[in-house]
Amino acid sequence: MQETLEKAAVALQAELNLEPFWMPFTANRQFKANPRLLVAARDMYYTSHDGRQILDGTAGLWCVNAGHCRPPIVEAIQQQVAQLDYAPAFQMGHPKAFQLAEQLIQLTPAGLDHVFFTNSGSEAVDTALKMAIAHHRLRGQGSRQRLIGRERGYHGVGFGGISVGGISNNRKFFGSLIPGVDHLPHTHNLEQNAFSRGLPRWGSHLAEDLERIVALHDASTIAAVIVEPVAGSTGVLLPPVGYLEKLRAICDKYGILLIFDEVITGFGRLGSPFAANYFGVVPDLICCAKGLTNGTIPMGAVIVKQEIYSAFMEAAGSADDLHRPGDNSRTLSWSPIEFFHGYTYSGHPVASAAGLATLNLYREEGLFERAANLAPLWEEALHSLRGLPHVIDVRNLGLVGAIELEGIPGRPTARAFEAFLRCYERGVLIRTTGDTIALSPPLIIEEAHIEHLIATLKRVLQELP
Numbered sequence: 001m002q003e004t005l006e007k008a009a010v011a012l013q014a015e016l017n018l019e020p021f022w023m024p025f026t027a028n029r030q031f032k033a034n035p036r037l038l039v040a041a042r043d044m045y046y047t048s049h050d051g052r053q054i055l056d057g058t059a060g061l062w063c064v065n066a067g068h069c070r071p072p073i074v075e076a077i078q079q080q081v082a083q084l085d086y087a088p089a090f091q092m093g094h095p096k097a098f099q100l101a102e103q104l105i106q107l108t109p110a111g112l113d114h115v116f117f118t119n120s121g122s123e124a125v126d127t128a129l130k131m132a133i134a135h136h137r138l139r140g141q142g143s144r145q146r147l148i149g150r151e152r153g154y155h156g157v158g159f160g161g162i163s164v165g166g167i168s169n170n171r172k173f174f175g176s177l178i179p180g181v182d183h184l185p186h187t188h189n190l191e192q193n194a195f196s197r198g199l200p201r202w203g204s205h206l207a208e209d210l211e212r213i214v215a216l217h218d219a220s221t222i223a224a225v226i227v228e229p230v231a232g233s234t235g236v237l238l239p240p241v242g243y244l245e246k247l248r249a250i251c252d253k254y255g256i257l258l259i260f261d262e263v264i265t266g267f268g269r270l271g272s273p274f275a276a277n278y279f280g281v282v283p284d285l286i287c288c289a290k291g292l293t294n295g296t297i298p299m300g301a302v303i304v305k306q307e308i309y310s311a312f313m314e315a316a317g318s319a320d321d322l323h324r325p326g327d328n329s330r331t332l333s334w335s336p337i338e339f340f341h342g343y344t345y346s347g348h349p350v351a352s353a354a355g356l357a358t359l360n361l362y363r364e365e366g367l368f369e370r371a372a373n374l375a376p377l378w379e380e381a382l383h384s385l386r387g388l389p390h391v392i393d394v395r396n397l398g399l400v401g402a403i404e405l406e407g408i409p410g411r412p413t414a415r416a417f418e419a420f421l422r423c424y425e426r427g428v429l430i431r432t433t434g435d436t437i438a439l440s441p442p443l444i445i446e447e448a449h450i451e452h453l454i455a456t457l458k459r460v461l462q463e464l465p
Contacts, residue, residue, distance in 0.1 A: 036424060041068035044442060044449055046429065054424065057453050058431045059442045062232060062264045063290035066361050067444040073296055073357040080353035089117070089346040097347030100355045104292075104303060107273035107359075109282045114309040116302045116339075117347040121263030121289035122156025124300035125226070128285045129160045130341055132224035132257045135308050138315040141255075144223040145180060148213060148256075152186040154233035155226060155261050155287075164226050167234055182213050184227070188237045190404075194393045195386055196238070197379055203240030207247045219254035224284075229275035232264035235436035236395050236402035244281040257284040257308075263300070267291030268362060268443050270398030271372025278398070284308060294358040299351035312338040367443040371399045377447060381454045382439075388461040390415060400440045403457070405464075407435040419460050428456040 018032045037049035044067060046054040059065055066073070080096070087094040101115035116131075118124045129147055136144035149155065149164030156162075162170050163178035166186065171177065185206050193200035214222065229244060231237035251258040265275035266288040272278040274286060285308065289300035316338040345351070362368060375398050382401045383394050393404040408414050416432040423430050431438045437457070441449070 043067045043069075044445060052427055055428045055449060055452060055456075057423075057429055057439050057441050059291075059440050060295045061290070061431070062269070062440050063295035065267050065269070065291040065443050066294045066358060066365070066367060067442040070294065070361060072361050073294055073354055076353045076357035077296060077350055080350050084349045087349050088344075090342060093347075094349050094352070096349060096352035096356060100347075100352045100359075103356065103359050104301065107277075108286060108303050109274075109276050111282060111305050112276075112286060112303045113306050114304050116304070117343075117351075118289070118300040118302065119298045119343055119345050119348075119351075120156065120300045121261070121287060122158045122161050122300075123343060124263065124287035124289055124302050125155040125164075125261060126158040126160040127341060128259050128287050128302045128304075129164065129224065129226070131285065131302065131304065131308060131339075132259065134339070135257065135311050136223050138311045141220070143220050144256075146217055146222045147178070147181050148184060148210070148222060148225040149181060150184040150186060150227050150231075152188065152231060152234040152237060153183075153226075153228060153261075154231065155228075156263075180221075182217065184209050184213070184225070186231070186234075186237060187240055187243060188235075190393055193240075195383065196395065197383065198397055199238055200240045204242035204246055206240070207243050207250065210247065210250045214250070214254055214256075219256065222254065222256050224257040224259050225251055226259040226261060228261045228264065229279060229281075230265050230270070230397060230400065232400070232438070232440075233433055235404065235433050236397075236400055236438050238395055238397050239279075244279050248281050248283075259283055259285045259287065261287045263287055263289045264400075264440070267358075268368040268371050269400055269440065271375055272368060292358065293351055293354040294361075296358075297348070297351040297354040298345075299348070299355060365444075371443045374399060374445065374450075378450060381450050384454060385457060385461065388458065390464060391461060399443060399445070400438075402439070403437040403461075405435045405437070405461075415464060419457075419464060422460045422463065423456055426456050426460070428453055430457070 018035060022028065023031060038046045039049050040047035044056055046056055048054050084094060097117060104115050105113045116127060118127055133145055147164050149166055151166040153166040155165045159178060162174060163181045165171065166183050187203045187206050189203060192202040210225065225247065229239060248258055260276055260283040262274050270278040276282055276286060284305050286303040292301060293299045316336045378399055378401065379396045382396045385391055385403055386394055390405045391403055392406050395402040405415050413434055416435045416437055419437055420430055420432045
């Protein structure tokens with residue numbers, strides 16, 4: 001198998017110049033010496049450049065929740081780009097962006113009912129942070145500028161996102177970042193919670209550290225707290241039972257906005273539309289992306305509560321001062337912009353068409369419910385890896401899972417990355433972060449796929465040095 005891969009790599013390098021593309025979050029020199037390219041996809045499988053079928057255990061990058069190249073989404077994109085390729089979102093609009101926003105708010109808990117479109121999770125996070133600070137300023141609380149993130153949190157790669165994020169390598173090369181940011185402790189504790197099935201029982205008290213941060217800085221300086229309900233990119237860290245409820249209560253106590261970064265947990269990953277639905281905890285803002293368009297076209301969004309939207313509208317002037325269509329007694333055709341923020345591609349027509357088709361596919365095939373029904377089988381399969389060499393923890397919730405491996409002294413991440421390479425050689429795509437293997441398959445996964453995925457992982461883990 002390895003010989004076949006090496007021959008295909010040599011042939012590929014003869015055809016392609018790999019050097020100009022500076023790849024993201026990649027060991028570029030290692031990759032380009034022995035590249036792994038994907039050239040096609042369908043449903044649960046990729047096709048590699050050497051013609052092999054690769055079972056997708058990661059939904060692309062946590063995003064292809066409905067499976068690859070689904071015809072209804074592909075056709076919607078093709079039709080839209082042929083009809084309307086682009087429309088500006090500044091002082092103009094097109095129907096599908098409004099239709100998608102309307103459908104999105106039907107998935108969220110009551111009260112979250114306005115949508116601002118972005119192009120990625122990173123942009124959604126920075127947008128939400130700006131909204132939070134501006135919202136307090138509009139309400140006469142301009143001193144509320146401080147943002148609270150969490151250790152090991154991942155909130156994209158914008159300056160706002162890495163400032164509130166808590167992954168060291170994502171932060172340390174980029175200077176002092178945004179000032180006035182503090183961090184809650186992360187919730188990961190192997191001594192107390194290793195091999196928990198579902199939510200760990202220990203650790204809800206860690207939310208109370210927010211009280212210490214409030215006492216240190218004073219509530220009048222704090223705009224928002226941002227957390228991933230389930231921390232994904234750092235290795236699938238699950239919130240302890242009651243943790244998110246405590247965060248919500250403390251934020252309410254001090255008038256602090258709570259932002260859920262649901263870029264990963266949104267659109268069925270936990271068997272519900274959003275983690276906010278799953279946990280019964282309603283944040284003030286939700287950031288989403290990835291599964292919104294099934295990964296086909298870049299798109300993100302911030303979904304906000306009515307009172308946040310209203311604060312911006314009311315600060316810009318009374319609605320009575322604005323021109324009403326068909327009201328000839330009013331001649332005013334101008335009103336001030338309420339929020340000086342946006343992107344050239346906000347609510348892009350093709351992305352909106354992809355989003356509408358994706359949400360429709362989720363509904364028609366009952367994919368959120370399917371994920372919930374498969375979750376017990378998924379849990380049993382994952383925990384069957386307990387006791388294998390180097391496995392120090394297994395974590396699961398919904399259709400997401402993690403296998404944490406004991407690291408090699410002096411070579412952090414090396415063992416998990418070796419598992420990644422060996423799984424790929426055997427036709428299975430996994431993801432690694434640090435010394436953790438992270439799994440998040442498309443929601444169309446079947447029992448036979450789960451068996452194949454876990455069997456491959458077992459063989460690889462048994463062979464790892």
